[in-house]
Amino acid sequence: MNRQQNMEERLWEYMDGVCSAEDRLFIEQLIATNQEWKTKYQELLELQDLMAHHLELDEPSMRFTQNVMEAIGKHHIAPAAKSYINKRVVWGIAGFFMISIVCFLIVGITQVNWSGDGTGSSFLNKINFDKIDVSKFFNSTYAGIFMMVNVVLGLMLLDMYLRRPGRRHEVGSKK
Amino acid sequence: MQTGPGDNEIINRVLRGEQALYAELVKRYQNFVFTIALRYTPNREDAEEIAQDVFVKVYRSLADFRGESKFSTWLYTIVTTTCITFLRRKKLTVHSLDNEHIFEAADNQNSTFKANQVEQKSKVQVINDAIKLLSVDDARIITLFYQAEQSLEEIGRIIGVDPNTAKVKLHRARQRLKEKMEKYFTEELKDLVG
Structure with a gap:
């Protein structure tokens, strides 16, 4: 069964022209000399002929093209996305995240007790997690709420900024 | 096989304002698009609605076609996503390979x-x-x-x-x-x- 599948797979690759030159020669030889391969090849050739030449395309209604042309009459070609996506905004967002990550790393590293008495020599053993005082930065529920509100406001502001040029183009194209 | 101007030439001319030329692209690909849509839904009316939706979407985003691939490849990608969205909207199930x-x-x-x-x-x-x-x-x-x-x-x-x-x-x-x-x-x- 597996051998049969493998034979079919290799024959399809040969027929699709996606096998290597070496494989191609080898399969050609097998088809010429081995009856089993020859029979399977003929069988698959018939199937390929059916799929390539006898599969029919369905046709939509006669009015289809007209319907499409009427439908597009109500629309305008939208400007290319690259024309209104401001690369500076994208780089700005990327920069913000990079700076945030770097800041967190700096704060984290400065909190590490490098002279910790860990027995192992690995990097993780040198870090004294107990000494990292997160409560200094996030010490109450109010601080959490405050940060959350800021994040939401920041995202709203960003959303408004990103939408602005798109709207301007949309209005421009309608005119 | 294909006669007349190439796909990319038609697209450039449509983008320059020759809207009527878009009909040429529709005629060229409508049977392919409709046939693929029919693979997703057996209902011819639904398939035609999908096909029409595809051509409207393609027209609207024609400026985004950068010519890095064949137009037909870009078009069939839109057909696939439109069919899936349509079926989701209609709450029909798309059968997976292993279904x-x-x-x-x-x-x-x-x-x-x-x-x-x-x-x-x-x-x-x-x-x-x-x-x-x-x-x-x-x-x-x-x-x-x-x-x-x-x-x-x-x-x-x-x-x-x-x-x-x-x-x-x-x-x-x-x-x-x-x-x-x-x-x-x-x-x-x-x-x-x-």
């Missing part, structure tokens, strides 16, 4: 096909009936490869997989088509070959 229910459904259709066996079927009828017994994924990949003449790389781009996976999917689809034909159309095939 065994599709095969049960196909087996149930067996009786209909047996009843029709009184009539002699031509090669065209046999292959077109057999493809209807396949799952959406299998029928779509065969349509893209043999009818829409997309390469494995292009099919990979359209269905969102790498070319090697597309090759495996195509192989399996052909295998399943062969099985269906052997199961339901043995007599017809003997007559046609003999």
Whole structure:
């Protein structure tokens, strides 16, 4: 069964022209000399002929093209996305995240007790997690709420900024 | 095969304001788009709605076509996403490759096909009936490869997989088509070959 599948797979690759030159020669030889391969090849050739030449395309209604042309009459070609996506905004967002990550790393590293008495020599053993005082930065529920509100406001502001040029183009194209 | 201006030339002219020329692109690809849509839904009206929606979407985003791939590859990618969105909206299920229910459904259709066996079927009828017994994924990949003449790389781009996976999917689809034909159309095939 597996051998049969493998034979079919290799024959399809040969027929699709996606096998290597070496494989191609080898399969050609097998088809010429081995009856089993020859029979399977003929069988698959018939199937390929059916799929390539006898599969029919369905046709939509006669009015289809007209319907499409009427439908597009109500629309305008939208400007290319690259024309209104401001690369500076994208780089700005990327920069913000990079700076945030770097800041967190700096704060984290400065909190590490490098002279910790860990027995192992690995990097993780040198870090004294107990000494990292997160409560200094996030010490109450109010601080959490405050940060959350800021994040939401920041995202709203960003959303408004990103939408602005798109709207301007949309209005421009309608005119 | 293709006569008249090339796809990219038509697109450039449409972008420059010759809107009427878009009809040429529609005529060129409407049968392909409609056939792929019919692989997703058996209802011709739904398929036509999808096809129309596709051409409107393509028109609106024509400026985004950068010519890095063939226009047809870009178009069929939009067909695929539009079909999936349409089916989700209609809450129909898209059968996956491993969905065994599709095969049960196909087996149930067996009786209909047996009843029709009184009539002699031509090669065209046999292959077109057999493809209807396949799952959406299998029928779509065969349509893209043999009818829409997309390469494995292009099919990979359209269905969102790498070319090697597309090759495996195509192989399996052909295998399943062969099985269906052997199961339901043995007599017809003997007559046609003999």
